[in-house]
Amino acid sequence: MQAGVQIERKGARTFPRSPISFQEKLGPVELRSLAIETLQVNVGKLCNQACKHCHVDASPTRTEIMPREVVDACLQALHEFNIPTLDITGGAPELIPDFRYFVTEARAIRANVIVRHNLTVMHEEGQEELPQFFAENRVEVVSSLPYFNAAKTDSQRGTGVFDKSIEALRRLNDVGFGLENGLTLNLVYNPVGAFLPPDQASIEGDFKRELMARYGISFNSLFTITNMPIARFLDWLRRSGNETHYMSKLVNAFNPATVDGLMCRNLISVDWTGRLSDCDFNQMLDMPLADGLPQTIFDFKLERLSERRIVTADHCFGCTAGAGSSCGGAVAG
């Protein structure tokens, strides 16, 4: 670990109460990673929003921000091990001081760069030119929009978020994102409540039709993501009396066909201090990699991290229910 990098975890560590353990449901299968194709970096918990379902517990009051030395260590790992894709998430990653440095340096070493962009941050002071910055760097933009109306979107993401999101999507379209043969703009649907997402292709069709008809907005693909029963969403499940029902739903919908496509098999997650996890959810639950493996980006060794045993717990049912769920949407037809 580099001097001056603070290792501190403040995320919620509460696990959901499941009627059966994930490992028991998985059976004798030992979940192992394949090649690491994506370095997913959570640059911090600071966000201009505080969404009800956020697994990061991100908000405007959070102070965890990735320092430059961790950013540099991520860039070093990308370069040294030829990891094809950098996936930057948060919080709102654009709010950390080194965000643009991170993106431009990653592009300079020819990494594909995905930014999980919440749309509304574009309206913050100093962020107005984000569409141009994304376009100049040919970033793949992935943005959450839980529904194509204000009531559902604002209910989950905060009052006024829908209107700001629509304006941001227009600006992204204006510089070439989401158009045919243009720059990539993908949207993310997640249920506004304790139920599973619909069929991805079907709801994508609805979004494309309605966003174009109502607002003249286009995008490339819609990813459906299941709400993960941890952190703020788990708090809500408990407050609303939905935890038992939701966990039973996830367990009953366990689909073995999703296991091959789970995102933890192709990515490794880095937190704002540089610590490694099997995915962003494990990171928030303070679950490190399996014993004996390199534990930080500073001692990253691809040969030791590929084909590693993946650490699981009962929240993993969130990724294996129905058509499955990943940062790239459904994983099984």
Added chain:
Amino acid sequence: MHYYNEEDLSRFGDIAKYKPELFEKFMAWYGACQEEGELTKREKALIGLAVAVTVQCPYCIDAFTSSCLENGSNMEQMTESIHLASAIRGGASLIHGIQSHNAHDKVSM
């Protein structure tokens, strides 16, 4: 104490206890009816919700509300289906008013 318990929905399979072969046939039929066919799963879930409200089964209402949401319907669409079912039910009552009119006409000068 009340007659309907939410938890009983997940115990539906217990009804197989005394006649498993009949329940098995029912479940095969019930499941097959909801598969994608000439109608989409979404359309079938909306029909299911409308029928559930009409037969006033609280278990079916819970189940088909979830099913509608998980097949991509929104509350506006679901409420339209509920109104249609309710209107048909209202119409079914109202049309029987003609029976009354007929009865009146028969005995009236």
